Amino acid sequence: MPRLDLATRHVRDVMTFHAVFVSPGDTVTHALEVMNDNRVASLPIVDDANRCLGMLSASDILALAEERGADIERMSITEGIERELLLEHFGNVDFSDTLVDDLMTPLPFDVAPDASLVEAAKRMIESDVHHLVVTERRDQFLGILSSMDIVRAVAESE
Numbered sequence: 001m002p003r004l005d006l007a008t009r010h011v012r013d014v015m016t017f018h019a020v021f022v023s024p025g026d027t028v029t030h031a032l033e034v035m036n037d038n039r040v041a042s043l044p045i046v047d048d049a050n051r052c053l054g055m056l057s058a059s060d061i062l063a064l065a066e067e068r069g070a071d072i073e074r075m076s077i078t079e080g081i082e083r084e085l086l087l088e089h090f091g092n093v094d095f096s097d098t099l100v101d102d103l104m105t106p107l108p109f110d111v112a113p114d115a116s117l118v119e120a121a122k123r124m125i126e127s128d129v130h131h132l133v134v135t136e137r138r139d140q141f142l143g144i145l146s147s148m149d150i151v152r153a154v155a156e157s158e
Helices: 028-038 056-068 072-076 084-087 116-126 147-156
Strands: 042-046 054-057 131-136 141-147
Touching: 028 042, 028 056, 042 141, 054 056, 054 131, 116 131, 116 147, 141 147
Parallel strands: none
Antiparallel strands: 042 054, 131 141
16 A cells, blocks of 8 residues: 655545534533534534634533532543543533533634645644634634544554
8 A cells, every 4th residue: 555645635635524513502511412422522613604613622611510519630530531531420510501602712723624734733733732623715614623633644644
C-alpha cells in the first residue's frame, strides 16, 4: 500500500460530516444525553440557520457539576477513565434548568474544509483545543475535526 503524504491531506478527507450537535435553547441535560449516546466529549451548538455559535465540552459540564456539589475531585483521581465517561456519573445532578447557550464557549475555533491537516493540527495546538468546527461560507456548519481524526490519519498513513 502506498504511503499517504499527510502534508497533502485536507480536513475534508478525515473530518466527521453530519456531526451530532445541539441547539442553543436545549438544556444541558439534553446535551449530556447526546454526548453519552454518541460517546463524544464535545458538541457544537448550531442555530436554525446552520451557524455554529459555540461549543459545549465535557469540561464545561464537569465544572457546572462541581458547582452543583458533585464530587469531581474524587472521580478525577480514577486513572484510565476518559473525562467524557465521567459524565455518566452525573445522573443525580440536575442540569435541566441550564440552557446550552448559557454554558457553551462562544465563537468556537474553526477551520475550512480545504485547510491542510498540518494547518488544522497547528491551530489545535495554538488554541489548546481537541476539536475544530469545520465551516464554510459565512460560518455554515459542515462538521467536526477532532484530534483523534488527525491521529487516525497519521496511523493510516503508515
